[in-house]
Each structure stands twice: as C-alpha cells, then as structure tokens.
Amino acid sequence: MQTTQVDYFPIIMQLLLAVGFVVGTIIISSFLGPKRHSINKDKNFECGVESIGNARIPFSVKYFLVAILFVLFDVEVIFMYPWAVNFRAMGFEGLAKMGIFMFLLIVGFFYVMKKKGLEWE
Numbered sequence: 001m002q003t004t005q006v007d008y009f010p011i012i013m014q015l016l017l018a019v020g021f022v023v024g025t026i027i028i029s030s031f032l033g034p035k036r037h038s039i040n041k042d043k044n045f046e047c048g049v050e051s052i053g054n055a056r057i058p059f060s061v062k063y064f065l066v067a068i069l070f071v072l073f074d075v076e077v078i079f080m081y082p083w084a085v086n087f088r089a090m091g092f093e094g095l096a097k098m099g100i101f102m103f104l105l106i107v108g109f110f111y112v113m114k115k116k117g118l119e120w121e
Contacts, residue, residue, distance in 0.1 A: 065117045069112060069117065072108070076105055079101065
C-alpha cells in the first residue's frame with residue numbers, strides 16, 4: 001500500500017487547528033482579560049494560606065511512595081476491567097496472562113509491605 005503526502009493533509013490540518021486554537025485563546029484572553037494589579041492580588045499563596053519562608057521544603061519519601069502505589073493500583077483496575085468483560089472470549093490464555101499479572105502485582109505489594117512503605121510515622 002502506497003501512501004502519499006496528500007494522505008497526511010487531514011492530520012496536519014487537525015494539528016494546525018489545535019495549536020492555532022490554543023495560541024489564539026491565550027493571546028485573545030491576554031487582551032480581553034481584566035488587568036487589575038494590587039499588592040494583595042500579586043502575592044503568592046498556597047490554598048489560601050500565605051506562604052512564609054523557603055518554598056523548597058523537602059517532602060518525605062513516603063509521600064511519593066504512596067502516590068506511586070496509588071497509580072500502580074489504578075493501573076491494575078484499568079487492566080482488570082477489560083479482562084473481566086472479555087473473560088470468556090480470551091479463554092485459558094487470557095486467564096494465564098492475568099494470573100502472571102496478578103502474581104507480579106502481589107509480589108510487588110508484599111515487597112512494599114516488607115519495606116513498610118504503607119506505614120505512616
């Protein structure tokens with residue numbers, strides 16, 4: 001099957017339209033938006049609390065571990081739902097692949113429990 005440059009025209013047009021829309025929206029909003037500056041509006045704040053001191057406070061590694069585990073178990077659910085819907089059509093091969101996936105997931109979970117990644121101090 002031969003492709004020509006004309007076949008890529010719809011993709012290029014969609015890309016140009018998307019980029020043009022984003023750039024146009026940013027430029028138009030900068031011209032049309034209100035420009036009221038004051039001392040209180042120009043202050044930095046975090047969740048309604050005034051920031052005091054250095055912004056480079058180190059976070060605990062446990063915070064990031066819990067975030068990574070949350071993403072891991074979210075991905076697990078994303079993989080398990082289509083498998084459960086198509087369970088009969090996949091047959092024994094699908095069951096074996098999901099068994100391997102669940103085994104690796106459980107090994108990772110026990111590793112995290114052994115390293116006490118889920119315990120808060």
